Amino acid sequence: MKFCSYNIQYGIGKDELVNFNRIVAEIGTPDVICLQEVERFLPETGMSDQVRELAALFPAYHWVYGPGVDVDADIVESNGHVRHRRRQFGNMLLSKAPILSSRNHVLPKHGLLDAFSLQRGLLEGVINTPSGPLRVFSTHFSHCSPQERRDQAETLLDIIRRGPDQGGSWSGNNASAHWTETGNAPPMPHQxxxxxxFNLTPKDAEYDVLVGPWDVAHGRLSKRDNLVDAWDYSKSGDFEQPTCTERAQGNRPVRSVRLDYAFVTPDLAPKIKSMFVDVEAQGSDHEPIFVELDL
Known part of the structure; x- marks a missing residue:
């Protein structure tokens, strides 16, 4: 199965133009697509509903959307009726197979005094694969605070670890027909x-929270309940392969860095076949990443 992740920067490409058709062409037809920076009803992108636009451009896919930011953008018309709109910013998950259940987790957020900080989320979907059910997450960590990202990394790991014990959208064997035609609870697999x-580089301390610290003598000291970096595991290329060219900010110059990742639970790591970064993509300031798993 082929998986793609792409921070689409609201559709704004390297030429500063919004072009969703270009993004769709760059993604192609993988089995699962994880998108970040998908927004609804923001002025800079024409007050458009990007979730609906993208869903229409991928008509053969099931999809869910999880906003981190969710604020009022309603219009009260002259007759007093409310035209409902929510200004949202978040993650999207699309799958050729049905998304059996979904949860949108809110990640920790620090209340910063001056730096602009957005609420971030972790969108979870459970899909069926030829090897059985699999949890797929699309996420976007904080852009400005290393400590905030560390808290988000620890929360992500906790959500993954606790999921199987908590069960899915509901648990128990006595759900009525009001909830299910089959009587079965949605699966909540470990994999x-x-x-x-993730807005972090492989040299950052937050990276070690996710995959374990590096030791000169013994290499990566991953625990059984850490994650595995698919790029590193598959030996697909330069460990610091850039996936984004960031604009200059404050005292930080323009830099090309690796910010986009595919992490898997250790039991899934042996099924990684390959990973690829499309360095030619022009649809965003990020490049899409692709992972193939033997499922």
Missing amino acids: AIVMGD
Whole structure:
């Protein structure tokens, strides 16, 4: 199965133009797509509903959307009727197979005094694969605070670890027909893949929280309940392969860095076949990443 993750920057490409058709062409037809920076009703992108636009451009896919930011954008018309709109910013998950259940987890957020900080989320979907059910996460960590990202990394790991014990959208064997035609609770498997823009480099301390610290003598000291970096495990290329060219900010110059990752639970790591970064993509300031798993 082929998985893709792409921070689409609201559709704004390297030429500063919004072009969703270009993004769709760059993604192609993988089995599962994880998107970040998908927004609804923001002025800079024409007050458009990007979730609906993208869903229409991928008509053969099931999809769910999980906003981190969710604020009022309603219009009260002259007759007093409310035209309902929510200004949202978040993650999207699309799958050729049905998304059996979904949860949108809110990640920790620090209340910063001056730096602009957005609420971030972790969108979870359970899909069936030829090897059985799999949890897929699309996420986007904080862009400005290393400590905030560390808290988000620890929360992500906790969500993955606790999921099987908590059960899915409901648990128990006595659900009525009001909830299910089959009587079965949605599965909540242990195996998981987490894809997205983590806003951290492989040299950052937050990276070690996710995959374990590096030791000169013994290499990566991953624990059984850590995650595995699919790029590193598959030996697909330069460990610091850039996936984004960031604009200059404050005292930080323009830099090309690896910010986008695919992490898997250790039991899924042996099924990684390959990973690829499309360095030619022009649809965003990020490049899409692709992972193939033997499922």
